[in-house]
Amino acid sequence: MNFFSFFSQNFDDVLVPADHISRSYNDTYYVDSGTVLRCHTSAHQAELLRDGHTHFLVTGDVYRRDSIDSTHYPVFHQVFWAPIFCNLLTFFSSFVFRLLKHSFIYSYVKMQMEGFRVFSPKEWEASGLDGTSYAAEDLKKCLEGLARHLFGAVEMRWIDAYFPFTNPSFELEIYFQEKWMEVLGCGVTEQEILRNNGQLDSVAWAFGLGLERLAMVLFDIPDIRLFWTTDERFTSQFTKGKMGIKFKPFSKFPPCYKDMSFWINESFTENNLCEVVRGVAGDLAEEVQLIDNFTNKKGMTSHCYRIAYRSMERSLTDEEINELQRKVREQVETKLNVELR
Ligand code: PHE
DSSP states (O other): SSEEEHHHHHHHGTTTTTTOOSSSTSSEEEEETTEEEEEGGGGGGGHHHTTTTTTTEEEEEOOOOOOBTTTBBBEEEEEEOOOOOOSSHHHHHHHHHHHHHHHHHHOOOOEEEEEEEEOOOOHHTTTTHHHHHHHHHHHHHHHHHHHHHSSSSOOOOEEEETEEEEEEEEEEEEEETTEEEEEEEEEEHHHHHHHTTOTTEEEEEEEEHHHHHHHHHHOOOGGGGGOOOOOOHHHHHHOOEEEEOOOOOOOOOOEEEEEEEOOOOOTTTHHHHHHHHHHHHHGEEEEEEEEEEOTTTTTTTTEEEEEEOOOSSSSOOOOHHHHHHHHHHHHHHHHOEEEEE
């Protein structure tokens, strides 16, 4: 599927409200006013339902303007998936297995998985539940089983969530590196989507799972940028098809921190700042963190950001970092129109 996708597929077809942030230039990469870089593979569910599919799997790269830290990257892949009545876990794990195998050979896994499953009334009527509750139970049961199968004894929790295309909606979080990390979003598909696309009198559930994050948990990979490195000290640690490997960190080069403060304006957003930083420093930017924020008596607001520069592969020189920081400052001033302090 083409990664340029239509505005309507990403948003209108999946009931994203007109004022939802995902439609904004701040969150999504626009090619022109009617075309965006696909921001989720959920974008394909309507057309697949219209084509008569009730169980499907879509893989694709997806793109989001986002923050810079160890679990976010502006491109990743999604699989939109719907098992029929095959053995869910066997199918799923072998699928993950194939993707991960592939990813470590070519070291470009940036993936998220999404699944979709439609039920007809005969499947829930015998249970005594209404269709939505039946689907929600089935969804949680399947995904908990999946998470246990994949991750074993990790701590996990369900969080109530909001997605425009599902109701109820949930996120599954896993405790990883002393923080709760979201690994998947899911929910019972809005009836309107099913009805609009020819699925009358049925219910469905769907989920989207971040494959890099899944791989981070499975293999103890601490930073999402590592999936993009071609450094053999990383790639050689993984063997085709072998699960159960734990990543052994190789000598970490020291980070270098640079702070910058500026008076923000009304249009300032952190995502715009991160785009500028990525544009200049690429994967050398490890983290961009707001460390100070105050408003003076005149009502002007100042932000101080700390940028961590670090290479996965080598030591950075002072000159190199100073030059990066000089360019970042220059572009922050010209592109974001803020006043440096
Ligand atoms: N599309 C959502 C995302 O990309 C994930 C999701 C998929 C949520 C399916 C609910 C159902 O974040």
